[in-house]
Amino acid sequence: MHKSRLCGFIIDCQDADVNVAGRFWSQALGWPVRAADVPASGPYVKLETGPDGLNVEVQTVSHPSRVHLDIETDNVPAEVKRLEALGAKVVNKVETWVVMEAPTGHRFCVVRAQHPQFEATATRWD
16 A cells, blocks of 8 residues: 655756746746745755645756656655556656656656645555
């Protein structure tokens, strides 16, 4: 048995200045950039969506710009196995997360549980 849920969305920006991209998406979505990320010291800028909101980040990448989602879980290998049984395939294992591709061609990541409301809102899979 394990649990998983939608964690959030990552806005991938090809070869962009993450501070400029973060300001744009902050203003476009109405969520401030997390104070600790002003200015950004790495490839990520996190937007403040509120305590119960989804994780929304802007990141600089080398591949074409796109938006991808993250699924958080208390058991990454079990969730990857479940999603493979549904037709997804593993693209890459990176540190503690796995990049996958849905049968539709959409990329997404399976990450360790991180949201404070994970236990209360995740779906249980047997």
